[in-house]
Amino acid sequence: MPVKTLTIDGKPVSAVEGQTVLEAAQDAGISIPTLCHLDGVSDVGACRLCLVEVAGVSRLLPACVTKVTEEMEVRTESERLKRYRRMILELLFAERNHVCAVCVSNGRCELQNLAVAQGMDHVRFAYRFPPYEVDITHRMFGMDHNRCVLCSRCVRVCWFIEGAATKNVAGRGADARIITDLSQPWGESETCTSCGKCVQACPTGAKFHKGSTVAEMERDRSRLEYIVTAREKKQWIV
Amino acid sequence: MDLADLLEIKEKELRTRKPIRLRCCLAAGCVSSNGQAVKESLDKAVQEAGLADEVEVRQVGCMRLCCEGPLVAVDPAGILYQKVAPEDAASIVAALKGGETQVKRGDLNHPFFTKQMSIVLENSGEIDPERIESYIAADGYQALNDALVEMKPKEVIDAILQSGLRGRGGAGYPTGLKWATVAKMQGSKKYVICNADEGDPGAFMDRSVLESDPHRLLEGMAIAAYAVGADQGFIYVRAEYPLAISRLHTAIKQAKQHGLLGSGVLEAAFTFNVEIRIGAGAFVCGEETALMASIEGERGTPRPRPPFPAERGLYAGPTLINNVETLANVPSIVRKGADWFAGIGTEKSKGTKVFALAGKITNTGLIEVPMGTSLRTIVEEMGAGAPDGNQVKAVQTGGPSGGCLPASQLDTPVDYESLQQLGSIMGSGGMIVMDQTTNMVDVARFFMEFCMDESCGKCTPCRAGTVQLHALLDRILRRQATARDLELLEELCDLVKHTSLCGLGQTAPNPVLSTLRFFRNEYLELLQPEIGAPAAFGTPPKPDVNPTG
Numbered sequence: 114m115p116v117k118t119l120t121i122d123g124k125p126v127s128a129v130e131g132q133t134v135l136e137a138a139q140d141a142g143i144s145i146p147t148l149c150h151l152d153g154v155s156d157v158g159a160c161r162l163c164l165v166e167v168a169g170v171s172r173l174l175p176a177c178v179t180k181v182t183e184e185m186e187v188r189t190e191s192e193r194l195k196r197y198r199r200m201i202l203e204l205l206f207a208e209r210n211h212v213c214a215v216c217v218s219n220g221r222c223e224l225q226n227l228a229v230a231q232g233m234d235h236v237r238f239a240y241r242f243p244p245y246e247v248d249i250t251h252r253m254f255g256m257d258h259n260r261c262v263l264c265s266r267c268v269r270v271c272w273f274i275e276g277a278a279t280k281n282v283a284g285r286g287a288d289a290r291i292i293t294d295l296s297q298p299w300g301e302s303e304t305c306t307s308c309g310k311c312v313q314a315c316p317t318g319a320k321f322h323k324g325s326t327v328a329e330m331e332r333d334r335s336r337l338e339y340i341v342t343a344r345e346k347k348q349w350i351v
Numbered sequence: 352m353d354l355a356d357l358l359e360i361k362e363k364e365l366r367t368r369k370p371i372r373l374r375c376c377l378a379a380g381c382v383s384s385n386g387q388a389v390k391e392s393l394d395k396a397v398q399e400a401g402l403a404d405e406v407e408v409r410q411v412g413c414m415r416l417c418c419e420g421p422l423v424a425v426d427p428a429g430i431l432y433q434k435v436a437p438e439d440a441a442s443i444v445a446a447l448k449g450g451e452t453q454v455k456r457g458d459l460n461h462p463f464f465t466k467q468m469s470i471v472l473e474n475s476g477e478i479d480p481e482r483i484e485s486y487i488a489a490d491g492y493q494a495l496n497d498a499l500v501e502m503k504p505k506e507v508i509d510a511i512l513q514s515g516l517r518g519r520g521g522a523g524y525p526t527g528l529k530w531a532t533v534a535k536m537q538g539s540k541k542y543v544i545c546n547a548d549e550g551d552p553g554a555f556m557d558r559s560v561l562e563s564d565p566h567r568l569l570e571g572m573a574i575a576a577y578a579v580g581a582d583q584g585f586i587y588v589r590a591e592y593p594l595a596i597s598r599l600h601t602a603i604k605q606a607k608q609h610g611l612l613g614s615g616v617l618e619a620a621f622t623f624n625v626e627i628r629i630g631a632g633a634f635v636c637g638e639e640t641a642l643m644a645s646i647e648g649e650r651g652t653p654r655p656r657p658p659f660p661a662e663r664g665l666y667a668g669p670t671l672i673n674n675v676e677t678l679a680n681v682p683s684i685v686r687k688g689a690d691w692f693a694g695i696g697t698e699k700s701k702g703t704k705v706f707a708l709a710g711k712i713t714n715t716g717l718i719e720v721p722m723g724t725s726l727r728t729i730v731e732e733m734g735a736g737a738p739d740g741n742q743v744k745a746v747q748t749g750g751p752s753g754g755c756l757p758a759s760q761l762d763t764p765v766d767y768e769s770l771q772q773l774g775s776i777m778g779s780g781g782m783i784v785m786d787q788t789t790n791m792v793d794v795a796r797f798f799m800e801f802c803m804d805e806s807c808g809k810c811t812p813c814r815a816g817t818v819q820l821h822a823l824l825d826r827i828l829r830r831q832a833t834a835r836d837l838e839l840l841e842e843l844c845d846l847v848k849h850t851s852l853c854g855l856g857q858t859a860p861n862p863v864l865s866t867l868r869f870f871r872n873e874y875l876e877l878l879q880p881e882i883g884a885p886a887a888f889g890t891p892p893k894p895d896v897n898p899t900g
Contacts, residue, residue, distance in 0.1 A: 157654070157655075157809070158654070158655040158810075158852060159809045159810045159811070159852065160810070160811050161810055161811055161812055161850045161851070161852070162811075164850055172849075173849060173850060175655060178655045197846055197849070197850050200842070200843070200846045201811050201812060201846070201850065204811055204812070204815035204816055204819060205811060205815065207815070207819065208814075208815040208818070237839055238819045238822075238839075238843075239819070239822055241818065262811075263808060263809075263811075263814070265809075281650075282650060282808070284808065285633065285635075285805070285806065285807050285808045286803060286804060286805070286806035286807065286808045286814055286817070286818075287803070287806070287808065287814060287815070287818045288808070289807070289808030289809075289814065
């Protein structure tokens, strides 16, 4: 297995050819903020939080889809990157109605955690307050579009882990939204297997178990991980 | 079909040509101003005058001066009639035989015509776009024959490399280099895609090529396919161009019938099929990775590059994607030689560029000029400046990805590097002229609204950033913004430019940045003083105390 050596934030790191910068950094204990990345499903490079600087490359590169190369010099923490990350988070908070105080995921939310970690303590942009609905037609789960960050994790787990292809993205730009089947109420879906993987995958309070109220929504990522492990490593760990 | 057959068709076409020819523009612009009825009434008038043996009424593509349409040209007399109405037909036909006509005549010696140099548009306005014989008579498909019979694929690529042709879609990547990369890729199934998803506001260059000379594109694609080793081509054209789509369908059918597409093209061991894919109205599908996703039937959103399409493109095969105008240059380069092409233009930008002149300009229409022509020549001489005695204030190139250049920069030569240095881009060729009545902040807001509406929504900076940029511009225009908002606007432009996933987002701030660069005062004039921020406005006002009590 060919190995590449590179430096991340000045630290020498070795990685297997084909690994991404994100994987190499994680293996070396260096944390890069991510939002749309989810272990086990293909990466899309959409949230732009994992952008890093690579010496000799003028553009910023998303760590989740950039493959390691020999003698690559990666910087994950510069003032510029920190500023960009904070601004991207500001944009996300202003985009929909992220009201932590009344959110099922308060205290367990990846968006909230990112804001804390990146020091995003206020939003300078005008809140958009879009009028979004909550779909609670499914007997077990709910979808609150107000909390959605369009990371498309739920879509990808639905397609590539469960294989049901129930979830998708419709509309474009600021009007993009997660839909069920052909934009039907979730409860009427004939393809949804009610496996709940999308709920486990959601980083915010957009998808939740019915019955959970403020700060009660706990996710069990291990339910995704054991399927991914079984697939990738051919090991069935329950 | 081989060269002898091609020459026979050409010879027959020229032999049966009637001595007098009336060319009627039936490209989109003239069609929309009733050009079809003009042609029909001319047909009728010729019949009634008993001149059917002598006079041919031919439908042709764009004759450039769109604002004066419908246009009718008379050969060999060299007359261009403008704003022709169906009722004018009889007098135009009478004038062929010494009669009088009051129909407005265009000045073919005006710089608008004389400063043009036609490569891409050489047949535009000359040939009938719906008859393959008409194209063959103009030496059509001879370049494909030259390539297949006399050149190895590598020699074709070398010729394109040597010609210095660069991508006409906007970015200006060397075409030969792209071809060479795809040619080198291993893979049994390769594709050639023509990007005809022209979507910039005010741009209609590719549309005109498709409507006026569709076979030129097919020939260019076939040569490209031969060079890179592809056997399947796709033309991705937007649904808003129904006439172009219909003429492309006709052209593909005719080319197949004549053995110029399909298997054994021109009796060589070369197979090439072309299919049309129609875009459903998303600007982002002009971005190559989104375009390929759309062809595959997926949601039209871009994906990160690398892998580049040359390596892993359509259906995961090596894929060559070129713009309409780029491919339309190819037959001429093969036929006339790389050195001929490299002799035109500037050191780094070779050949010609087609521009769609629009906005506050007297001569609206299509022009093709050598690279390096100054904006002043285009706007003031060819376009004859702003109408109604107004002053040209700015020229916008590159659509929503480009920028606004002020009148003081009109001496800039039109080439990739010069425009980029000034914060604009060559773009695909839209050129919108603005006069002194135009508010530049409003222009920036217009383009930002366009980008906001057309963002696919995949990446955060473009999806949420363009919305906020638009909101900030709107706030400035409503005179509710302060210096702090302007600062935030600039900071956000920087973010969206450097962190967006694809070209749409990365270039979306350009209209704002370029108007800030050249017209900053217009922004500052709209700003309001910051409440409670006395530093910038001198000492705080004293409380209003009335000493008299």
